[in-house]
Amino acid sequence: MRNALAIAQREIASYFASPIAYVLIGFFALLFGYFYSAILAFFLRQSLQVGQFGFGGPTTINVNQDLIRPLMINATVILLFVLPMVTMRSYSEEKRSGTIELLLTSPLSDLQIIMGKFLGAMALYSIMLAITLVHIGMLFMYGEPEWLPVATGYLGLLLLGGCFVSVGLLISSMTKNQVVSGMATFAVFLMLWVINWMADTAGPVTQAVLNYLSITEHFDDFSRGVLDTKHIVYYLSFIAFGLFLTAKSVDSERWRG
């Protein structure tokens, strides 16, 4: 664990040594802020309607369901663009520059290296999420949302992001070229996303299977503030499987040289 932390710390320092961390954090905050204001404007219009017409318009309106939930779902779209840029260099850059030789000839297990890289990427992602707490905090200042569903939503974002990061690490371990790594990761994320849409048009059995596989489908409950262990188990196993495949990939790259 101490070794994994050493690696994670180096990863974080390296993110912040280049503009990339700032650009990504800024980009994430900007998009989140845009969605926030758009949804907030819509929410305000709606609540105005509820106030004016009483009936006819939406009957009830709730900050959690009608503001925070769509915001969370929109935030997952941002992940699609931002996380490939977080993970694209993790292994690729080490392979290109030869520093992978240092890691693989040091008394470290592959698992320690992978965990270090995972934690490093997750730390950067957590910082991005932390900044969005400012927006949510404002809602608490002016309204009375429930905090538990909000926390559940953030847990969901963290877990969903973890899945993306594990896929990103896997792909990054397969190429020296960070551009290829980033593009391929984005493509795979999109696929994972699209599974959900395919499910909509499929037969009942296929639909159930596809829905289960779709990593966004599992987010739905989190966004509603419902904490279901089924989804947590799903996400954690997805992450574990992604990291396991990364370990296999690192090992097979080793054989190939």
Next chain:
Amino acid sequence: MIEVSHLTKSYGSVTAVDDISFRVEPGEILGFLGPNGAGKTTTMRVLTGYMPATEGRAVVAGFDVFEQPIEAKRRIGYLPETPPLYPEMTVHEYLSFVARIKGVPGGEREQRVNSSMERTRIDDMAGRHCGKLSKGYRQRVGLAQAILHNPEVLILDEPTAGLDPKQIIETRELVKELAGDHTIILSTHILPEVSQTCQRVVIINRGRVVAEDTPDNLTARLRGAETVLLEIDTNGADPAPALSAVDGVTRVTATPGATGLSKTEVETVQGRDLRRDLARAVVTNGWGLLELRSMRMSLEEIFLHLTTEETDEDEGGADLVTATSSAPEAPDA
């Protein structure tokens, strides 16, 4: 301290290292010599546990690198061909990071980092970013990284590549200083480096060991005699008896060539120039003398000789001829 037996490493269909075996005794410096693509880097990568071997065994400091990789790696310091530096870290940050992942205890880290910076003379660069260092300094930071955790075994892939002459000498001195309590393998294509630093040399070519000896022995083995190369038109007769009769000749190897020509290598005792006598012998026998050339084997030539002799028939052989013809002629007696 290091024992390599029947090591083979293939990349797909390319066999980079083919059934190599050698040993390195504790405290010894072994030079690993070979032309480009010989398999030096590949062997070192297998020894350091960077990649597994296709076949064979490697034991370093008592631990099998495939079976107990972590234990073996703890005892190895490795300078790869390209120093593995993180450009965004300063030299000091980088070495502190390396100290952590090499398992240097927290309390000793600072002191180990400083002492290895001193030994490799990079203390004035401590605050510089690794990405902004010159090639020579990168190499030295790489070396500092290798000796950082005071490993029993040092594996250095071309440690003097890219250094200026003064630095080369200092690095060689450092390597010699480190031997004794460290066991060292270093690879190089520079021959004087081997004779100056190493106690033993393994010459490899195309993934195979072609010679293993002390530098002095290797030189002596081929320098004890001087060789004259003759090409004679004998009309098919064997020139050996006639040439052996010349005073001072120790050995004659005649290779019959096409249309009655004979390529003949004549070894002579050292310190005498027998070219006139040999020419006379050829002429008195009524043969045609097409070429006569004195070969003095330097360590360079031994190296070339050993690493090209397998391919004497094809272009490899041609390389040998061009290389030797530029060798200094023996002074006239």
